[in-house]
Amino acid sequence: MTTDNVLIKVTGLQKSFGSLEVLKNINTEIKKGEVVVVIGPSGSGKSTFLRCLNRLEEPTGGTIELGGVDITDKKVNINKHREKMGMVFQQFNLFNNHTILKNITLAPVKLGIMKKAEAEQRAMELLKRVGLEEKANAYPSQLSGGQKQRVAIVRALAMNPEVMLFDEPTSALDPEMVGEVLDVMKELAQSGMTMIVVTHEMGFAKEVGSRVVFMDEGVIMEENAPDEFFANPKNPRLKDFLSKVLI
Amino acid sequence: MSKKAFAAIMALVIAVSVASFAFPAFASAAETAQEAGGIGAFFVELKDGIVEAFVELKDDVYNVLIKNDNYKHITDGLLVTIEITLAALLIGLAIGFLVAIIRSTHDKTGKFKFLNSICKLYLTVFRGTPVIVQLLIIYYLWLGKAGVHENIAAIIAFGVNSGAYVAEIVRSGIMSIDNGQFEAGRSLGFNYVQTMVYIILPQALKNVLPTLANEFIVLLKETSVASFIAVKDMMKGANALVGFTYNMNIPYITVAVIYLVMVLVLQKGVSMLERRLRNSDH
Numbered sequence: 001m002t003t004d005n006v007l008i009k010v011t012g013l014q015k016s017f018g019s020l021e022v023l024k025n026i027n028t029e030i031k032k033g034e035v036v037v038v039i040g041p042s043g044s045g046k047s048t049f050l051r052c053l054n055r056l057e058e059p060t061g062g063t064i065e066l067g068g069v070d071i072t073d074k075k076v077n078i079n080k081h082r083e084k085m086g087m088v089f090q091q092f093n094l095f096n097n098h099t100i101l102k103n104i105t106l107a108p109v110k111l112g113i114m115k116k117a118e119a120e121q122r123a124m125e126l127l128k129r130v131g132l133e134e135k136a137n138a139y140p141s142q143l144s145g146g147q148k149q150r151v152a153i154v155r156a157l158a159m160n161p162e163v164m165l166f167d168e169p170t171s172a173l174d175p176e177m178v179g180e181v182l183d184v185m186k187e188l189a190q191s192g193m194t195m196i197v198v199t200h201e202m203g204f205a206k207e208v209g210s211r212v213v214f215m216d217e218g219v220i221m222e223e224n225a226p227d228e229f230f231a232n233p234k235n236p237r238l239k240d241f242l243s244k245v246l247i
Numbered sequence: 248m249s250k251k252a253f254a255a256i257m258a259l260v261i262a263v264s265v266a267s268f269a270f271p272a273f274a275s276a277a278e279t280a281q282e283a284g285g286i287g288a289f290f291v292e293l294k295d296g297i298v299e300a301f302v303e304l305k306d307d308v309y310n311v312l313i314k315n316d317n318y319k320h321i322t323d324g325l326l327v328t329i330e331i332t333l334a335a336l337l338i339g340l341a342i343g344f345l346v347a348i349i350r351s352t353h354d355k356t357g358k359f360k361f362l363n364s365i366c367k368l369y370l371t372v373f374r375g376t377p378v379i380v381q382l383l384i385i386y387y388l389w390l391g392k393a394g395v396h397e398n399i400a401a402i403i404a405f406g407v408n409s410g411a412y413v414a415e416i417v418r419s420g421i422m423s424i425d426n427g428q429f430e431a432g433r434s435l436g437f438n439y440v441q442t443m444v445y446i447i448l449p450q451a452l453k454n455v456l457p458t459l460a461n462e463f464i465v466l467l468k469e470t471s472v473a474s475f476i477a478v479k480d481m482m483k484g485a486n487a488l489v490g491f492t493y494n495m496n497i498p499y500i501t502v503a504v505i506y507l508v509m510v511l512v513l514q515k516g517v518s519m520l521e522r523r524l525r526n527s528d529h
Contacts, residue, residue, distance in 0.1 A: 083436035093431035107435035
């Protein structure tokens with residue numbers, strides 16, 4: 001059994017697409033309240049790693065424990081566990097045919113977690129928190145990219161998840177909109193939410209991350225607290241990577 | 248469709264009908280004018296001829312449609328046409344959605360290999376042969392022999408035929424939805440079926456609604472071949488009138504106008520529905 005503090009425990013995680021081995025033996029633990037920032041060059045497997053955590057990609061080997069339950073076990077109801085893992089996508093993936101409010105309340109209501117009125121009240125609270133309460137009755141196509149992403153974060157939060165997974169949440173945004181999304185994420189981190197963030201935003205990693213993980217070629221090459229990670233990288237590949245992304 | 252366009256089409260229909268009645272008057276007037284050798288005589292003859300034709304038309308309409316309640320052949324047939332179309336539509340939609348979901352699930356996940364092959368065979372056969380051939384085979388080689396009523400046989404034949412087209416329309420709609428929508432649904436805790444029902448299908452349906460409505464309109468018109476297996480639909484009613492009144496013009500044009508009006512009403516309904524659904528595309 002894992003200690004109480006560990007929320008997610010990944011052991012020997014592997015993922016192959018055909019003959020292409022994307023993840024090779026990933027081992028890590030994520031504690032409650034931790035903000036883990038995953039960085040690495042494209043094709044390093046960081047997005048695949050994140051998508052394996054809620055089994056949007058089916059792992060080909062290893063185990064993932066969420067609160068002590070192995071969710072790679074075919075017998076577990078993965079849908080129940082996904083409710084506890086909010087996910088935010090690069091392309092927002094809001095439901096275009098529904099209003100913002102309906103986007104947020106659809107899952108909690110249809111899955112029987114909340115009554116409609118309760119879900120709407122909660123949605124409005126969350127929208128207020130990200131400064132978008134006046135957009136409740138708008139449709140996604142009426143929002144800017146940054147606004148869409150903030151709604152997507154709220155949609156995931158409305159399920160009251162134990163952990164939030166962010167898959168390059170700012171990569172599809174215009175530069176001037178990156179800040180507003182990162183601010184929401186920062187606020188979320190400060191509120192004590194457990195977060196796993198795949199990103200290229202080194203500033204965010206430094207400032208908000210409690211741990212930074214560097215992935216390359218399907219393995220975790222190095223992980224450390226941000227200060228040490230950026231000031232004193234040990235792995236030559238990480239040194240090389242940081243020299244390219246940091247000015 | 249606007250009111251103006253509707254009026255224009257109706258005017259055209261009436262003009263064509265009138266012209267077909269007035270043509271003999273025109274021809275005989277021209278003949279008389281040639282013999283008498285004067286343009287004045289031509290117009291007098293033409294006027295008389297047209298008046299005569301209208302009186303004749305009035306008499307014909309009375310004799311063919313009104314007398315002995317003959318119109319009931321067409322109106323009773325109309326009810327059968329509507330009944331067959333609606334029932335076949337429901338069967339077509341049910342089969343179509345089922346096949347589309349099996350096929351797209353197979354494409355997405357690789358499951359349902361066997362069912363997918365059956366669906367593909369079904370699509371190949373029913374989209375690859377004329378509906379009338381299917382109707383005749385289903386009735387004369389199978390259901391008719393088993394004593395099934397011809398209306399039921401027609402409903403099944405048109406429903407199964409329409410299902411094949413609906414299936415591919417709906418499947419194209421499902422495939423047109425970005426996979427991110429699917430992943431967003433799954434990541435929120437919806438299972439495969441819930442994601443389909445709450446997220447994918449409503450969007451897919453909206454995308455294919457005009458095509459689906461078109462299939463409905465095609466189906467309505469296609470049922471006119473049901474008279475081949477002695478279904479007493481509207482077309483059969485018209486044929487019966489032709490048979491015992493020896494008048495072809497009035498029954499066939501009447502039926503054409505009724506089909507056209509029904510199609511126009513359907514198109515109007517679809518465009519209203521489309522406008523409502525478009526609310527989310529700003």
